Amino acid sequence: MTLPSIASLLRPSQYFTVRGGVHPETRKNLSSESAIEDMPIPSLLRIPLQQHIGAEAEPMVKRDDHVLKGQLIGKARGPVSANIHAPTSGRVIAVGHFAAPHPSALPVPTITIRPDGEDTWGPRLPRLRPENATPEEIAAQVAEAGIVGMGGATFPAAVKLNLRARYDLHTLVINGAECEPYLTCDDRLMRERAEDIYDGIGIMARALGVRQIVVAIESNKPQAIAAMQQFDRALGIPSRVQVVPTQYPMGSEKHLVKTITGRETPARALTADLGVVVHNAGTAHAVHLAVRYGEPLISRVVTVSGRGVKRPANVRVLIGTPVAEVLEHCGGLVEDPDRLLLGGPMMGQPIQNRRVPVVKGTSGILALTAAETPDRDTMPCIRCGRCAQGCPVGLTPFELNARIQSGDLEGAVKIGLLDCLTCGCCSFACPSNIPLVQTIHYAKGKLAEEEGRRHQQEEAKRLAAARKAREEAAAEAKRQMMAKRKAEMAAKKKREAEAAARAASAETPPDQAPTSQPQTAQAESTRDGGATQ
Amino acid sequence: MTAPMLASGPHTHTRFTVSRTMLTVSVALAPATLFGLYQFGWPAIFLFLVTVISAWVFEVACLWIAGKPIGPFARDGSAILTGWLVAMTLPPYAPWWVGMLGAGIAIIIAKHMFGGLGQNLFNPAMVARAMLLVALPVHMTTWVPPVGILDGPDIWQALAITFAGSQEYDVVSSASTLSHMKSQLGAGATMSEIMPGLADLEARMIGLVPGSLGETSTGLLLLGGLLLVGMRIITPVIPLAVLGTIAGLAALTSFVAPDRYAPPILHLTAGSTMLCAFFIATDYVTSPVTAAGKLIYGVAIGALVFVIRTWGAFPEGVAFAVLLMNACTPLIETYVRPRVFGRTRTGKPLPVKKSKSPRGEKK
Numbered sequence: 001m002t003l004p005s006i007a008s009l010l011r012p013s014q015y016f017t018v019r020g021g022v023h024p025e026t027r028k029n030l031s032s033e034s035a036i037e038d039m040p041i042p043s044l045l046r047i048p049l050q051q052h053i054g055a056e057a058e059p060m061v062k063r064d065d066h067v068l069k070g071q072l073i074g075k076a077r078g079p080v081s082a083n084i085h086a087p088t089s090g091r092v093i094a095v096g097h098f099a100a101p102h103p104s105a106l107p108v109p110t111i112t113i114r115p116d117g118e119d120t121w122g123p124r125l126p127r128l129r130p131e132n133a134t135p136e137e138i139a140a141q142v143a144e145a146g147i148v149g150m151g152g153a154t155f156p157a158a159v160k161l162n163l164r165a166r167y168d169l170h171t172l173v174i175n176g177a178e179c180e181p182y183l184t185c186d187d188r189l190m191r192e193r194a195e196d197i198y199d200g201i202g203i204m205a206r207a208l209g210v211r212q213i214v215v216a217i218e219s220n221k222p223q224a225i226a227a228m229q230q231f232d233r234a235l236g237i238p239s240r241v242q243v244v245p246t247q248y249p250m251g252s253e254k255h256l257v258k259t260i261t262g263r264e265t266p267a268r269a270l271t272a273d274l275g276v277v278v279h280n281a282g283t284a285h286a287v288h289l290a291v292r293y294g295e296p297l298i299s300r301v302v303t304v305s306g307r308g309v310k311r312p313a314n315v316r317v318l319i320g321t322p323v324a325e326v327l328e329h330c331g332g333l334v335e336d337p338d339r340l341l342l343g344g345p346m347m348g349q350p351i352q353n354r355r356v357p358v359v360k361g362t363s364g365i366l367a368l369t370a371a372e373t374p375d376r377d378t379m380p381c382i383r384c385g386r387c388a389q390g391c392p393v394g395l396t397p398f399e400l401n402a403r404i405q406s407g408d409l410e411g412a413v414k415i416g417l418l419d420c421l422t423c424g425c426c427s428f429a430c431p432s433n434i435p436l437v438q439t440i441h442y443a444k445g446k447l448a449e450e451e452g453r454r455h456q457q458e459e460a461k462r463l464a465a466a467r468k469a470r471e472e473a474a475a476e477a478k479r480q481m482m483a484k485r486k487a488e489m490a491a492k493k494k495r496e497a498e499a500a501a502r503a504a505s506a507e508t509p510p511d512q513a514p515t516s517q518p519q520t521a522q523a524e525s526t527r528d529g530g531a532t533q
Numbered sequence: 534m535t536a537p538m539l540a541s542g543p544h545t546h547t548r549f550t551v552s553r554t555m556l557t558v559s560v561a562l563a564p565a566t567l568f569g570l571y572q573f574g575w576p577a578i579f580l581f582l583v584t585v586i587s588a589w590v591f592e593v594a595c596l597w598i599a600g601k602p603i604g605p606f607a608r609d610g611s612a613i614l615t616g617w618l619v620a621m622t623l624p625p626y627a628p629w630w631v632g633m634l635g636a637g638i639a640i641i642i643a644k645h646m647f648g649g650l651g652q653n654l655f656n657p658a659m660v661a662r663a664m665l666l667v668a669l670p671v672h673m674t675t676w677v678p679p680v681g682i683l684d685g686p687d688i689w690q691a692l693a694i695t696f697a698g699s700q701e702y703d704v705v706s707s708a709s710t711l712s713h714m715k716s717q718l719g720a721g722a723t724m725s726e727i728m729p730g731l732a733d734l735e736a737r738m739i740g741l742v743p744g745s746l747g748e749t750s751t752g753l754l755l756l757g758g759l760l761l762v763g764m765r766i767i768t769p770v771i772p773l774a775v776l777g778t779i780a781g782l783a784a785l786t787s788f789v790a791p792d793r794y795a796p797p798i799l800h801l802t803a804g805s806t807m808l809c810a811f812f813i814a815t816d817y818v819t820s821p822v823t824a825a826g827k828l829i830y831g832v833a834i835g836a837l838v839f840v841i842r843t844w845g846a847f848p849e850g851v852a853f854a855v856l857l858m859n860a861c862t863p864l865i866e867t868y869v870r871p872r873v874f875g876r877t878r879t880g881k882p883l884p885v886k887k888s889k890s891p892r893g894e895k896k
């Protein structure tokens with residue numbers, strides 16, 4: 001543990017740590033001293049059309065098209081979506097489906113590009129001078145560049161930059177906590193590109209219209225802290241670095257805001273309700289590239305680590321690069337890893353297929369050996385309470401687990417299932433090795449499924465009701481028309497009768513109209529009955 | 534319904550496991566136990582071995598009957614620890630079958646009848662102690678002075694004491710601090726008359742007094758307890774609550790009527806106070822999980838111990854106090870929950886306070 005600097009000692013918020021939380025071995029030293037290196041262009045790029053939260057992008061190219069670096073190949077669909085660009089020049093060899101970088105490995109729409117090795121840039125986005133651009137222009141540029149949250153949440157960054165319209169924002173928090181063990185990509189980026197990151201931070205701050213910036217870095221990254229402390233403003237907006245305790249899950253948005261401001265975001269609300277917006281340090285760098293140089297998001301820094309990797313490193317790779325090629329670039333595997341993960345060891349996803357691509361949200365590729373991963377023998381719960389002590393949300397995971405296991409999902413919701421961050425602290429801390437967060441994942445999936453089904457049923461009901469209402473309205477209109485006609489007929493008859501009487505002729509009135517009336521009325525009542533059934 | 538094991542994180546794990554926890558507790562218990570065994574000599578050693586081994590054998594038998602996997606459970610150390618704790622509370626010269634009976638009650642009745650590891654409502658060691666105390670009042674209150682292993686009975690005499698119930702070895706039976714005090718107070722003596730007849734503080738701290746096999750050395754038990762807290766096996770809430778409440782109530786009563794009530798320091802250093810506060814009341818399975826729940830639980834145990842000791846029929850009330858509160862644990866658990874992040878204590882989301890000024894106010 002490193003001692004916090006004197007300046008941070010004077011700040012009381014340093015002592016507001018996250019309640020709960022755990023201290024996994026960080027093992028960051030495996031890769032923290034390797035400078036970011038560029039990986040050569042791989043032999044093949046597979047670019048999924050959905051690398052973000054929200055709707056998947058719409059393909060803009062077809063097979064055999066030649067694309068240039070930075071060319072738009074997937075267009076955002078709807079308000080929450082993100083553009084996707086060609087990471088290098090080459091030929092599109094397929095627009096189809098490929099395994100997702102996810103444990104399920106379900107096929108997802110993917111554009112496959114064979115690079116031509118020329119790396120020729122197409123037209124870049126127009127550059128912006130953030131100093132005199134409007135917030136809307138900046139947000140539009142960020143949206144155009146397809147930037148998403150680089151910390152792994154992959155929420156489209158532009159949507160978050162537009163929060164200004166609805167909230168009074170005063171603080172931009174830059175999340176450089178990087179609380180997941182092993183990962184060092186943000187650490188390296190802050191050490192090596194502090195100036196660029198500050199530029200990106202300033203651009204975002206201008207777009208958000210905030211008055212102050214806080215860069216939050218965990219105390220175990222002294223060099224990154226030093227590098228970021230060189231600056232005290234970003235594009236003229238005052239900024240400070242705040243050292244936060246090294247503790248998982250410090251990087252959780254709401255917990256980070258709590259640590260920095262001492263204020264707790266209400267359940268079901270956004271940090272924006274407190275006037276605070278959180279962006280990742282890597283996102284700031286991407287924004288800098290997009291606004292200053294017109295470069296869309298086509299590469300990212302990935303930490304390749306774990307004792308199963310020969311040469312742990314931080315590599316800038318093109319989006320779409322197959323995991324296998326990244327591993328090869330890092331000397332390959334020492335031994336067959338027990339688990340191959342995308343992301344950090346606490347929340348990362350295990351993958352089976354090594355050909356899956358690196359996507360915008362991939363912060364790490366970890367090859368963990370058996371010695372680094374937990375063994376799988378589980379014991380019964382001994383009610384030691386470590387899970388509850390470790391839960392940053394204040395839940396009682398052992399109870400959630402018991403209720404879910406007995407099929408009582410409603411009971412689990414009652415004690416806070418939906419407030420769970422699925423951060424994994426409980427599973428980490430459990431001495432009985434009970435798969436608590438795994439069970440919670442399962443229950444959440446199940447609930448979402450039920451919710452979906454209920455939603456569908458309700459939708460069907462609503463449609464049926466709407467149809468009924470429509471039909472009833474039509475029938476009613478018809479009835480009224482009929483009544484009117486009847487009245488008119490009666491009036492006419494009366495007039496005719498009067499006229500006839502006046503003429504004192506013996507002719508009978510026409511019998512066409514009176515007979516047709518009951519027939520229509522009957523038809524109407526049948527229709528009515530049908531609709532109400 | 535069983536949730537399938539999903540392939541999701543975390544992919545790293547704390548080093549704490551059940552057997553590691555049990556091992557640490559054993560290490561913490563060891564100094565006081567070894568000292569007790571040394572003080573009370575060979576009969577105590579035999580009794581200890583009989584109790585611990587039979588606890589383990591009962592455990593394996595129960596697992597086998599219940600059709601549970603024997604390997605991991607037999608190795609987790611929890612049965613041995615239970616047997617160990619039962620042995621700690623027995624009079625050192627008790628015959629072998631008392632130890633075996635205690636282990637049987639603890640493992641079979643208190644643990645496996647409730648469903649095994651983690652399922653028991655009551656602390657097994659305390660169930661055994663309470664049942665033995667009620668069923669065998671004479672055997673359970675026959676105390677011997679701590680003469681040390683060298684001056685006590687030799688191995689052969691010890692075998693006869695433990696396994697043949699022989700009375701041949703001439704032992705001066707003596708009273709424990711609490712029972713001595715209770716009988717004297719009952720006879721109308723005042724505290725100031727009784728105090729000189731009791732072992733002094735130093736003897737009670739080291740453990741040079743008659744008493745249960747492993748409960749006499751207050752100092753060593755405290756040391757072990759601090760080790761548990763330091764190793765983060767337990768949180769200090771329950772020990773502090775138990776000790777604080779006993780001391781507080783004793784201070785109050787002895788301040789009001791110093792002649793009729795024992796001073797706090799006597800309560801803290803006599804009987805099973807220390808063992809209870811650090812090793813018994815802190816049992817994971819039978820105590821509340823949350824810090825606030827632990828506080829309530831600890832305070833209640835402390836108060837009950839004091840009440841039973843002072844006004845009850847038994848000189849020592851730890852077992853009954855713990856069992857009573859074990860029964861209350863589910864209730865405490867239901868009503869005392871941690872506050873959920875972003876919510877009030879009642880579970881409503883915290884109110885959203887929108888900043889009013891046009892550009893938001895400075896926080």
Ligand code: SF4
Nearest residue numbers: 381382384385387430
């Ligand atoms: S950490 Fe594991 S064993 Fe302990 S209470 Fe939670 S679920 Fe039970």
Ligand code: SF4
Nearest residue numbers: 391420421423424426
């Ligand atoms: S995964 Fe959920 S229940 Fe477990 S520690 Fe994290 S927030 Fe708490």
